[in-house]
Amino acid sequence: MTAGERTSWIIESARSAGFDLCGVAPLDANVFTSPNVLDISRRDRFGELRHLPEWLARGYAGEMKYLHDTRRSDPRAVLPGARSVIVTAVNYHAAQPLSTEMPSDATDAPPRGWISRYAWGDDYHETILPKLNELLSEMRHQFDESFEARAYVDTGPIVERIAAKYAGLGWLGKNTCLINRKLGSWLFLGVIITTLDLEPSLAPGEPPPADLCGSCRRCLDACPTQAFPQPHVLDARRCISYLTIELRGAIPEELRASMGNAVVGCDICQDVCPWNRKAPVTPFADFQPREIEPESPARTGQASLQTSADESGGDRKSRSLLAPELEWLAGLSQRQFSEVFRRSAVKRAKWRGVVRNACVALGNSTISARSPDFARVVRLLERLAACGDDLIAEHARWARDRLTSAATNWADTEPTGESSAVLGADFRGSQSRKI
């Protein structure tokens, strides 16, 4: 088989396995060691990696120590003799509303949070990595020559989006996401790095897909925490995705109010992207929002930090991960958390992190002091504020104080005689995240 035939076979097999996109980027030595080579086809491949040291030096990685792994600067360091990287993409766009389309909480309804689209269904690592490994074993079966290879979904020291760009899958948007002109950016990436000689998807001299952001800057302007110091550059320390999933300690107080109802991740800079307006819908059931069945009475025995379930005599409602009720999330016990989020990407945020985040979102909720829910939410936050976990307790106190001081301020401004619900909503709305 020639290198070209091998590439065609891999791309065809990836399509049959359910991957929406597949391409190959070359890892020839000149790409990384000689930026000034005369061969224009080799110049600037993986060029964005040259910014990595500065990005790290600016501290943008926050506590994500694994991003300092020096192998990230050169994919060949991951696998000696590596010549090619195969990049796959799977569309996870479930046909459900965008976070930016969700109505703000009614002032008299239980407040709801937002779990990012990518985390609604089964953990993509667990869904995609086995598929990639299957593709790899088919390759071993199909190709005569022996070769080394490693498959990764997030897990390897490779900047997958840069590899995807040079495999011809799309461009890197101002929001730093990989965008494909037909599929948009709701894509999970996966890579196989290999010593196999494969024909690159981009012909010699062919540039990677053009950057179609143009003069648009919707993502930059919509980001509630101003996490983009400049287009194409993310300060992860300010990104709600980092704050809710990766950060283990206290969320900086100055960022909490801007986090709105986010509990796990954030979709805003993709929700507003025009290239996602016509994004096709995934056929995979794995990425639909999970529906959580109510617990059987026998299983509700273990003490939780709770909540509404306590007050109603046990959790008997079925729940969806699409805009879930915050009181439910804040009141989950560790055991309940492990059961609800088994094989889910939410696990990465950990139980303590999700309860912490749900407290912040409750503090940001637009719940009116006149609502019967208000007193119940404040009681829940009081209980969490008195729990033995310092991190949760501090965030619960912050949320309680924010809710109750907003209610007090609202009472001070009441004399106009306007509808209290409307006034309450307006006041809270001005403090919480809305774009």
Ligand code: B12
């Ligand atoms: C760490 C990480 C994060 C971090 C940091 C994100 C980031 N932008 O780097 C956090 C936790 C914030 C995060 C959030 C999200 N993530 Co994430 N994340 C990763 C991970 C594991 C590593 C990415 C990485 O290496 N970042 C390091 C920085 C350096 O990379 P970078 O932002 O591309 O930075 C470059 C530019 O800044 C560029 N640059 C260009 N010009 C200039 C100019 C200057 C002066 C400088 C300094 C730099 C610079 O150079 C830098 C270095 O090359 C990848 C998987 C992987 N192994 O690649 C998934 C991945 C990128 N994440 C993914 C997803 C889905 C998300 C979220 C959408 C999840 C969510 N809904 O909450 C958000 C999106 C937020 C966003 N706008 O990026 C997908 C992206 C798919 C896609 N279509 O692009 C990936 C590929 C996972 C996967 N396997 O599918 N993520």
Ligand code: SF4
């Ligand atoms: S994911 Fe949210 S917080 Fe992070 S950069 Fe995008 S809009 Fe900003």
Ligand code: SF4
């Ligand atoms: S919102 Fe606009 S600027 Fe941002 S990634 Fe999409 S097209 Fe590019």
